[in-house]
Amino acid sequence: MIPRRRTFAALLCGVGLATAADYKYGSQPYDALEEFIYEGTRPDGSSLTDLIRSCKLRGGTNTSVAAEWVRLVYHDTATHNIADGSGGLDGSIFFEVDREENNGSGMKNTLSDFSSFPSKYISRADIIAIGTVFAVAACGGPVIPIRGGRIDSNVAGPYGVPNVTDTTEHFVDTFAKQGFNVSEMIQLVACGHTLGGVRFPDFPDLVPQGTDANAQVVQLFDTTQQFDVNIVTEYLDGSTRDPLVVNNASAASDLRVFSADGNATIKGMATPEAFFSQCTTIFDKMLNTVPSSVTLTDYIELQPIKVSNPQLTLNDDTLQFEVAVRLQLLTNTTSVQLYWCDRYGENENCGGSLKRLAAPASTSTVSSPISSTMGVTLKKYQFVVPIAQSQGIAKFWFVVDHGNGTTTVADNDGAFYTVDQDDVLWVPSMSMAKPVLGSGGWFIVAAVKSGSSPSRVYIDCFGRATSDYLPVNATYDLALNNSHISRSGYDFYSVTTTHDFGATMQFDLVAVKGDGSSSMDSYRQAGFISVSLPDATTVNTTTSGDVGGQSSAPGWRMPNISLLAAVWAGAIVAIACL
Template sequence: MTNKMPPRNKSTLTTAALLLSAFTSLASAAYQWPSQPYDDLEDFIYSGQRPDGSSMSSLVASCKLRGTTNTTVAAEWTRFVYHDTSTHNITDGTGGLDGSLFFELDRVENVGAGMTNTRSDFSSFPSKYISRSDITVIGTIFAVAACGGPAMQVRGGRIDTNVAGPYGVPNASDTSESIVATFAHQGFNISEMIQLVACGHTLGGVRYPDFPDVVAAPSDTSETVVDLFDDTQQFDHNIVTNYLDGTTRDPLIVLNQTMASDLKVFSQDPTNATLQAMSSADTFSSTCVSIFDKMFNTVPNGVNLTDYIELQPVKVGNVQLTLGDSNLEFQAAVRVSTVSDNTNISMYWCDKYGSSADCAGGLKRYASPVSSTTVGSTVASAMGVTLEKYQFVVPIDADQGINKFWFDINYGNGTTAVADNNGAYYPVAQDEVLWVPSMSIAKSATSTNGSWFIVAAVKSSSASDISGLHIDCIGRATADYIAVNATYDLALNNTMPSKLGYDFYSVATTANFGVTMQFDIVAEASNGTQWIDGDRQAGLISITLPAASGVNTTTSKSVGGSGESAAWSWRHTSAGWLVGVILVVVAAL
């Protein structure tokens, strides 16, 4: 990790316009943290990684090739999403993007190493709020962006099935009439069928040994040969222009005519009007965004998708209050769409208890970040946006606690802003029950049951009022792709001495939750009150945090920001601020 900011993107006008759009969108949407599943979806889409830092976006970045073959990871991921969609039945509303493809790879219609490669790529990334089918869609937008295509916004909330769906992918040997009927069954008319095939086949090609009737066997039949659809590996309109000018190399057009499925599809429009409308780079891109959006939203009846997930210019995450050696310890990260090489950020907070509770008398505590790192998915890169993630780790006196926090952003050029959750500030909901990752134990890499040892701290003063203490666990990144849910009661651990006014409770899980586990710790009082330390990531147990930073105090007339400075709040975004941002970008590039 580094404290040095990355160079600015070369496209001044594009970046400025994107920032203007992002800030305006934030104001209109009135986003407030926390907001699940939006929070996890947004961070994964634009940061490209799990909370533990494992990156899915990096698997496809720079339009990388798959091993020693001449096809790309992006092509395999893009094929995968259509094959999952293909089970949809427009008549009765069943099937579609529901993750059933994970259970269908033994079918001839889903033949190929690319399919099994993709399933393996995606398998460790589903989580509590991001389903397998959401991962499949997000993987596709990572793939398109990685190969020079447009940055696409998508929705979340798809619901996975745990069984195979009906057959649905057309075979290359099918008749034209059969192919048209199959796409119609899925909900795509002839023009949409042509668009979908063109947009899907701008990447990749046909592989031997998967399709020996199309691609001739090499002299060494143990080798893999991929005959590409067009003359580039990029997401571009060459698949269209090569067809229209008669120079196409598409093996599903020019080789075995019985297997010429792309020719059968494109020939359904004898005037080529659909392809002519896609024959420029801009129209190809916009058409693909539209038809992919329809495909992404092809889900079973009764599935309610989220709104489109937009990039938040300031995004809080990794928030946790826990016990340290001699104090409580609070950590938080804030991800910022940076616009200056000289950006500095401070985190401010109010006490929860004592004479300065809720910043009484104007007393605020603040600290600097302990580290920063540049993050970003291929989608963020395609948008021309640089994201910097600042991590804060601060000691908290148990007698003072922490009630709420916010961030003061100084861009180093006279422009400042306050990120305060649209005026609501970022709340620290409770400190009665806390997860203690430093005392918990990660499952062994060789464990057969996926056991995690989880330790929770409960305030000693509240212990007598608590009638129940349990954890609700979920693991979605499992070997058989089926989510595992389980609940465990925690028991007082007498081997762990009380400290800082907290007693310790523990439990060892027994279910196999897969790569990682997410859980909520729930304490129930006899009067019906609940305290929840929620959305915890067991995968963070093994991650060592940087040393806590020093804490400073200040007083001011107002709660937010840095004293008397004229710091704009994100909730007070104005035309002047937006113009200032754009000018900063222009000056910095």
């Protein structure tokens, strides 16, 4: 059984949070969210992390990508009305960018950055929230705790962002309507304005045109492009360059906000520790400001071991099993092997203790701004193994050798990881992206066991990363494809989708039998069509040891966790213990 520990939050305040210790494999949307938050990529490898890594600037400009992402999240949240529970962080900003309150190329740039990453289990609003915590961490800030489960609005929300020329009273009233008191208003503006600045030509009344009339000019809020306390200390010592303080008295909105309580709150943010702590708390509140009808997930914690994308498929004339496992490394000499039991034959379910095993086909290090800031090393091991049709595969697990005399058996807390069926399988190697009538289509091929005579084979498809931001859900029936000769005990069925599912498409593949029962190959990612896998590795057998079992490792989570990870856990404690 995988070694388990209670998390910092549960240890310190005794509340019943759903934590890593409560996690069970196959929990959606938790699985999809956890992988994206800590690895920073879609399952097909497309990376949100690369767009923000090292607090990068956009193109050849002095524009902070992180600042644009953080501006967007508040503008989406600003639709919230605490009185009736409507609005908030719900993705409606995708339908509001033509408003004056959302002017500027930064908004459109950010929508473009985020547009290809929503999926069946991760909404546009979740991507906005994740992008915010990535932006903060990538620019040297704290790790903001994050939940998932936001529900997208597919229409514009009400106006909600105050104008730079508004009075102090109007700012206070506007933020109060959104659910923020005066101190929280000040914290939110200060924490948001530690990144970026004001740009010409977006705000020509605040930032003058440069010598090149076509060039962007950015006047920064403070002297750095990092997430730091300078926005506060420079305001307090009179050296600020913040254009919303010094440029135009009628548009000095930061000055009016910061001084709304006689500078009491801003003075309380004047140390790096206080600034990080208060920004963590107020950003957490902002990210969780959602319509009252929405129930968010628990905080998404890093799993020390994470199994992803298990798939049994056909490769040429052979069944092939593919799976990846990601580990939080405790030592630099860690090695991993995949073990499994046959589904059929004399060794069914490891009868006679015979088990099959293989080494990984490839390894890679993965990270996001969150996992990097936490100081953890995450390594992913990709397994690709041939499976004899007469043997099949029923369940699998991993044995991790830490190279220091200890091993961990990762077997889903004794429940094992299972391959539930082999009656119907998606075949990525025979499928392809196939534009249809100018829209994005997919040619999907399924392998169905010969002789099963299904009454129906169909795919239930979902796409959220569409050009018009509206989700698409459609079902297609597959037909027997006689152009593909039956092999390895399987017949082939196919269909070409005609809806535009956008950048990604997820689908469930179902074969219905004559008796009404069905088999499903679930949550398949069309993006894997373009992913090249390493060659399959050699399969060995052993009769030594038990199937699964206890680990001799002292624990996964506590070694190699940095102070910043403890700060993140402390933030969760503070929130959970309120």
